[in-house]
Amino acid sequence: MHVPDGFLDVQTSAATAAVAAGGVALALRGARRELDERTAPLAGLTAAFVFAVQMVNFPVGAGTSGHLMGGVLAAVLVGPWTAILCMTVVLMVQALLFADGGLTALGTNVTLLGLVAVAVGWAVFRLLAAVLPRSRGGVLAAAGMGAFVSVPVAALAFVGLFAVGGVADVPLGTVAMAMGGVHVLIGLGEAAITVAVAGAVLAVRPDLVYGARALRRAALLAERPASVPAGAQ
Amino acid sequence: MGAGHGGVLGAAYLAGDSPVHRMEPHLKLVAVLGFALVVVATPVDAAWAWAAYGGYLALVLGAAAVAGVGPGRLGRGLAIEVPFVLFALLLPFVAQGPRVEVAGIAVSESGLVAAGGLLAKATLSVLAAVVLAATTEPRALLQGLERLRLPSLLVQILMFMIRYADVVGGELKRMRVARESRGFEGRNLSALRVLGPAAGSLFVRSYERGERVHLAMLSRGYTGRMPGGPAAAVPVQAWLTALVLPLGAAAVLASGLMFG
Numbered sequence: 001m002h003v004p005d006g007f008l009d010v011q012t013s014a015a016t017a018a019v020a021a022g023g024v025a026l027a028l029r030g031a032r033r034e035l036d037e038r039t040a041p042l043a044g045l046t047a048a049f050v051f052a053v054q055m056v057n058f059p060v061g062a063g064t065s066g067h068l069m070g071g072v073l074a075a076v077l078v079g080p081w082t083a084i085l086c087m088t089v090v091l092m093v094q095a096l097l098f099a100d101g102g103l104t105a106l107g108t109n110v111t112l113l114g115l116v117a118v119a120v121g122w123a124v125f126r127l128l129a130a131v132l133p134r135s136r137g138g139v140l141a142a143a144g145m146g147a148f149v150s151v152p153v154a155a156l157a158f159v160g161l162f163a164v165g166g167v168a169d170v171p172l173g174t175v176a177m178a179m180g181g182v183h184v185l186i187g188l189g190e191a192a193i194t195v196a197v198a199g200a201v202l203a204v205r206p207d208l209v210y211g212a213r214a215l216r217r218a219a220l221l222a223e224r225p226a227s228v229p230a231g232a233q
Numbered sequence: 234m235g236a237g238h239g240g241v242l243g244a245a246y247l248a249g250d251s252p253v254h255r256m257e258p259h260l261k262l263v264a265v266l267g268f269a270l271v272v273v274a275t276p277v278d279a280a281w282a283w284a285a286y287g288g289y290l291a292l293v294l295g296a297a298a299v300a301g302v303g304p305g306r307l308g309r310g311l312a313i314e315v316p317f318v319l320f321a322l323l324l325p326f327v328a329q330g331p332r333v334e335v336a337g338i339a340v341s342e343s344g345l346v347a348a349g350g351l352l353a354k355a356t357l358s359v360l361a362a363v364v365l366a367a368t369t370e371p372r373a374l375l376q377g378l379e380r381l382r383l384p385s386l387l388v389q390i391l392m393f394m395i396r397y398a399d400v401v402g403g404e405l406k407r408m409r410v411a412r413e414s415r416g417f418e419g420r421n422l423s424a425l426r427v428l429g430p431a432a433g434s435l436f437v438r439s440y441e442r443g444e445r446v447h448l449a450m451l452s453r454g455y456t457g458r459m460p461g462g463p464a465a466a467v468p469v470q471a472w473l474t475a476l477v478l479p480l481g482a483a484a485v486l487a488s489g490l491m492f493g
Contacts, residue, residue, distance in 0.1 A: 004317050006354025010274045028386050037457045038447045040386060044393020045443035046436075048401040051394065053432050056405065077436060085387070089394050096262075096374055097245050099362035100313050102355070104269045170328045170344065192422065196429025197436065205437050 002094065002109050003158065005102030012165025017107025023115040024088050030081030034210070039082070046078050047086040051093065053197075069113060069154075072121030072147040073194045076139075076211035077201060080122040087114035108161065116157045121150030125211060136202055139212045140195050147194035151187035155179045242398050245310075245366035252474070253300035253368045257467055258377030260475035265365045267479030268293070269358040271486050277350030278343075281493030286353045288485035293360045296478050302367045310363030317355055324348040361478070371395045380464055389459055393446075401439050408435065 008016075031039050050070040070090075074083035091109050094100040101109045125146035132138035159176045202209050253261070268289075275285050297307060328344025369377070375395065379388045408431050417427060447455075 004314065004355040005269050005358035006273050006351050007317075010270065013273065024387065025384070028384055031386075038444070040389035040457075041393050041447040041450065042440065042443040043390045045397055045401070045439045045446070047390060047394040048397040049436050049439040051398055052401045052405045052435065052439075055402070056428065056432065078440075085390055089387070089391050092391060093242065093394060093398075095362070097242055097366050097371060098313065099310055099359045099366060102269060102273075102358050103266050103362060104273050104358070170324065174327060192425055193429065193432075196425045197432045200430035200433025201436055203430075204434065208437060208440055 002091070002101030003105040003112070005104050007102075007105065008108060008161055008165040010104075012161055013104045013108060015165075016111045016161065017104075020088075020107040020110035020115065023084065024110065027081045027084035027088070031079070031085050034079035034082050039085075042078070043082050043085050044089070046074060046082065047089040050074055050086050051090050054090070068193045068197075069117065069151065069190060071113060071117040072125065072143065072150050072190070073197055075118050075122045076125060076143045076146070076194070076198050077209055079210040080118055083118050083122075084114050087118065108158075112154045112157055112161075117150040117154040120153045121146035124149045129211065129214070134214050136199075136212075136215065139202065139209070139215065140199050143198045143211060144191040144195040148187040148191035151190050152180050152183040155183035241402050242371050242395055245363075246370050247302060247306065247367040249301050249368065251299060251301045251368065253296065253364065256368075256475055257380075257471060258369050258373040259380040260377075260467065260471060261365055261369055262374070262377045262381060264475045264478045265361045267476070268361050268482050271479060271482040272354050272357045275350075275354070275486055275489070277354075278346055279489065279493055281489040282350065283353075284493075285485050285489045286357065289357050289482050290360075292478055292481045292485075293357060293364065297360070297364050300364055300368045302364050306367055307360055307363055310366075311356065311359055314352075314355055314359055318352065321348040321351045324351070385458060392459070393443075397439075397442070397446075400442070401435065404438060405435055 031043060035042050050068075050073075053070060054067050056067060071083055071087050074086050077083075078086070088110050091101060091106065091113060095103055095106050095109070123146075125142045128142035128145050129139060132142055156176060156179065159172065159179050162170075162175065163172050198209065198211075202212055206212055206215060272289055275282060275289075279285075325340035325344040325348055328341035328347065330341050330343040332339040333342045333345065372395070375388060375392055378391070379385070412427065412431065417424075419428060
């Protein structure tokens with residue numbers, strides 16, 4: 001769900017655009033640390049992946065289906081800075097090529113779905129990953145919880161923006177309850193999909209899961225052979 | 234990426250040779266953004282607001298007519314709005330303030346005004362964005378963003394995403410055909426045990442493709458920047474033509490503010 005033009009007034013849109021620009025500038029620096037000079041192709045392909053997976057409708061039961069937002073999944077897979085860039089790029093393509101999400105609201109959408117969702121989700125993931133046992137299950141539980149929390153928090157951040165720069169005089173408590181309630185359910189779906197996808201990648205290519213680097217290091221020390229036999233390459 | 238082989242991202246593009254098609258992409262971006270800003274800045278509760286919306290609508294429909302974007306395309310573009318129509322329809326019922334009777338139901342007056350404003354503004358902006366997408370190829374949009382000084386790394390990421398979205402989407406489609414030809418039907422949550430690994434392997438394939446593309450680029454001399462030709466200067470005349478849309482809208486808004 002992307003904010004269209006006209007939901008928030010010009011001042012709020014401009015302020016969130018400034019926040020988004022600052023956040024994306026930081027992410028551009030941070031992503032170089034995560035992926036060095038491979039940033040452009042790898043972040044671009046990950047964005048294409050997020051875009052494609054958003055088109056898959058996952059059944060959530062009772063005949064309804066939902067699709068992934070993907071911010072926390074991308075953060076767990078490729079790192080939070082790259083994830084912010086991926087979400088930004090996906091939102092730009094949706095706004096510019098599909099008119100999905102307003103142009104003046106692009107800053108708002110990047111702030112909510114890129115910065116807030118990824119930052120909150122990643123913070124929850126790191127906290128839980130530090131507390132939970134260092135295992136596949138621990139990483140997946142932390143990823144699921146991060147994905148779950150990111151959705152209602154982004155929705156409540158939108159309610160906060162609506163309180164500041166909304167164009168309608170609605171009782172905020174009611175809106176917050178309704179948005180929060182609906183998005184807790186959406187968050188459950190997000191968590192289920194994130195765990196399923198991250199678990200699948202962890203099973204086949206654990207080295208590609210940025211959020212599971214702790215696991216990888218331990219495994220490499222134990223498993224790497226002393227020397228590569230001649231002709232094995 | 235033309236109409237024939239544009240894939241999913243080029244689907245919005247309508248091949249053509251209208252003045253709007255030929256316009257420099259960064260001018261079109263500035264024009265549409267300026268138009269959307271003026272539309273958003275219009276106060277919803279002014280008495281003349283609907284007259285202003287009418288003026289904006291005339292401007293954007295005029296641009297669509299010059300660009301040769303038909304009503305069918307514009308209508309299909311509006312379908313994206315549907316969730317917000319639902320949200321806007323709820324507003325009169327949940328908003329506070331004095332009540333008015335509409336068809337025998339008491340609804341909030343301010344909610345009604347806000348809902349009308351929201352729908353009008355979202356519709357106008359979507360129409361302008363549809364004209365932009367229908368007359369500008371994804372590749373040209375990238376050039377436009379680059380000329381508007383978007384950071385080069387971000388432009389490159391966008392470029393890779395746009396170039397490979399169809400490749401990744403194609404893999405996804407082949408996976409779906411394979412699944413369904415083996416009798417898979419996603420009905421409930423247990424389908425995640427199939428769809429999760431499918432999406433997971435899609436990620437692995439995308440990431441590995443990214444690594445291969447990077448190596449191929451390195452072997453062709455990539456140093457972290459994309460070579461670009463010198464940008465041609467844009468004559469004042471072209472700027473003026475492009476700015477007819479936002480300046481016209483600004484004139485409508487200004488006359489509303491002054492005489493309304």
